[in-house]
Amino acid sequence: MLDADARERVIVALDCGRDEALDLASALAGHARWLKVGMTLYYAEGPSIVREFKELGFDVFLDLKFHDIPHQVRGAARSAALAGADLLSVHGSGAGAMLAACREGADEAAEVRGERPRLVAITVLTSMDAASLAQIGIGCPVAEQVDRLARLAADNGIDGVVCSPQEAERMRGLLGPDALVVTPGVRPAGAELGDQSRVATPAQAIAAGASHIVVGRPITGAPDPVAAYEAIVAELVERA
Ligand code: C5P
Numbered sequence: 282m283l284d285a286d287a288r289e290r291v292i293v294a295l296d297c298g299r300d301e302a303l304d305l306a307s308a309l310a311g312h313a314r315w316l317k318v319g320m321t322l323y324y325a326e327g328p329s330i331v332r333e334f335k336e337l338g339f340d341v342f343l344d345l346k347f348h349d350i351p352h353q354v355r356g357a358a359r360s361a362a363l364a365g366a367d368l369l370s371v372h373g374s375g376a377g378a379m380l381a382a383c384r385e386g387a388d389e390a391a392e393v394r395g396e397r398p399r400l401v402a403i404t405v406l407t408s409m410d411a412a413s414l415a416q417i418g419i420g421c422p423v424a425e426q427v428d429r430l431a432r433l434a435a436d437n438g439i440d441g442v443v444c445s446p447q448e449a450e451r452m453r454g455l456l457g458p459d460a461l462v463v464t465p466g467v468r469p470a471g472a473e474l475g476d477q478s479r480v481a482t483p484a485q486a487i488a489a490g491a492s493h494i495v496v497g498r499p500i501t502g503a504p505d506p507v508a509a510y511e512a513i514v515a516e517l518v519e520r521a
Contacts, residue, residue, distance in 0.1 A: 282487070282517050282518055282521045283518070284514065284518055286517075287513075287514045287517035287518050287521070288312075288313065288314045288514060289314055289315075289493075290487065290491075290492065290493050290494060290517065291313065291314070291315065291483070291493070291494055291496060291510070291513055291514065291517070292315040292316070292317050292342050292463070292493050292494065292495045292496070293305075293309060293313050293315065293316050293317065293496060293497070293500050293501070293510065294316075294317040294319065294344075294465070294495050294496065294497030294501070295316055295317065295318060295319075295322060295497075295501060296319055296321050296322065296497055296498075296501070297321070297322065297501065298322070298325065299322070299325065299326050299330065301501075302322055302330070303333065305501055305506055306333075306334055306337050306339065307337065308506055308507050309506065309507060309510060310337045310338055310339070311338070312507055312510055312511065313339065313510055314339065314340055315339060315340045315341070315342060315367075315368075315493070316334050316339045316340075316341055316342070317341075317342040317343075317344050317495055317497075318330060318331060318334070318341060318342070318343050318344065318366075319344045319345075320344075320345060320346075323343065323345060328360070328361075328364035328365075331343060331361075331364045331365045331366055332364060332365055335365040340367040340368070341365060341366050341367055341368070342366070342367065342368040342369075342370075342463075342495075343361050343364070343366035343368070343369055343370075344369075344370045345357070345361065345369070345370065346370050346371065346372055346403055347369070347370070347371040347372065347375070347379075347383060348371070348372035348374070348375045348379070349375070349379070350379070351378045351379045351381070351382035352382065354371065354375065354379050354382045354383050354386065355382040355383065355385050355386035355389075356386060357383075357386065358371070358382075358383045358384075358385075358386030358387045358390070358398075358400070359386035359387070359389050359390045360386075361398070362386070362387050362390030362391070362394060362397070362398045363390050363393060363394060366398050367398050367399065368398055368399050368400075368401065368461075368463075369383070369387065369398050369399075369400050369401070370400075370401050370402070370403055370443060371383045371400060371401075371402055371403070371434075371439065372402070372403050373402040373403060373404050373430030373431065373433055373434045373439075373442075374403075374404075374405075374430060376433070377433055377436070377437050380402065380433065380434055380437035380438065380439055381437040381438060383400060383438075383439070384400060384437065384438030384439065387400055399440040399441070399461060400438070400439045400440050400441075401439065401440060401441045401442055401443050401461050401463050402430065402431065402434035402439045402441070402442050402443070403442075403443050404426070404427040404430040404431050404434075404442055404443075404444060404448075405423055405426050405427050405430070407444075407445045407465075407466065407479070409423070410423060411423055414426060424448075424451070427444065427448060427451075427452075428451070428455060431444075431452055431455055431456060432455065435456055435460065440460065440461050441456060441460040441461025441462055441463065441492065442456070442460070442461070442462060442463070443463045443464070443465070443495075444462065444463075444464060445464060445465075445466050445479055446464045446466055446467065446479070446480070446481030446485060446486040446489055446491065447479055447481070447489075449462050449464050449486060449489040449490040449491045450489045450490045452490065453489075453490030454490075460492070461492050461493065462490055462491050462492050462493075463491065463492065463493045463494075463495060464481070464486045464489075464491040464493070464494050464495065465477075465494075465495040465496075465497075466479060466480050466481065467480065467481060467482070467483055467486050467494040467495065467496050467499075468480040468481075468482065468496075468499055469482060469483060469499055469509075469512060469513055469516065470482050472499040473498070473499070473502075475498050482516070483496070483513050483516050483517055483521070484516055484517060484519075484520035484521045487517060487521040488521060496513060499513075500513070
């Protein structure tokens with residue numbers, strides 16, 4: 282894989298407070314292309330943190346996992362897109378009308394901003410298993426529910442899914458070559474697992490069909506985050 286292609290595919294998750302996030306972003310500027318802002322940072326700092334990262338030159342995955350009535354999700358997608366987010370997440374379990382509303386909100390923002398953020402659906406959270414699905418009244422196997430929600434998302438204008446590396450190959454087959462398949466749970470060989478259990482290395486995740494990998498603590502918790510990021514890029518250049 283080419284160096285620029287590898288940089289396009291690695292999304293660095295900044296799950297920390299503002300000062301640490303800005304220090305990391307400044308260090309990674311000129312190296313990393315993508316940052317992920319999740320609920321921890323966004324609910325503390327709001328849309329200004331997205332704008333600050335955009336000013337440093339990053340593309341931003343704003344991972345707020347929308348799930349509400351369609352009217353609210355349309356507005357959320359529009360607002361997040363106008364804040365500058367390049368990629369947004371939404372729960373597939375919100376069903377077709379909500380997914381379509383998410384796309385409409387992103388399209389509305391595109392009329393103002395000139396470009397539409399891409400959208401990825403969460404299918405079944407990887408923290409859930411068959412027993413937790415049964416708790417909420419879903420009796421089918423996890424894989425069947427993942428497939429159902431991935432198809433529903435694609436049918437309603439969503440560009441792809443977030444899934445574990447173990448699901449990437451099936452999602453790629455189901456959604457086709459152009460879909461976004463974004464996989465967290467990625468650990469370079471020898472890295473601490475943290476609370477992730479089913480993990481793959483960066484090259485394994487890409488080989489399985491991931492378009493993008495999300496890597497947090499192996500980079501943000503490293504003694505030298507830039508070196509840790511560059512090692513992942515080097516792995517992809519050599520092996521993917
Ligand atoms: O630090 P780590 O590499 O585990 O970070 C992974 C990121 O991906 C975190 O921001 C986490 O919220 C997110 N994520 C995940 N597992 C999922 C979906 C998202 O770890 N199934």
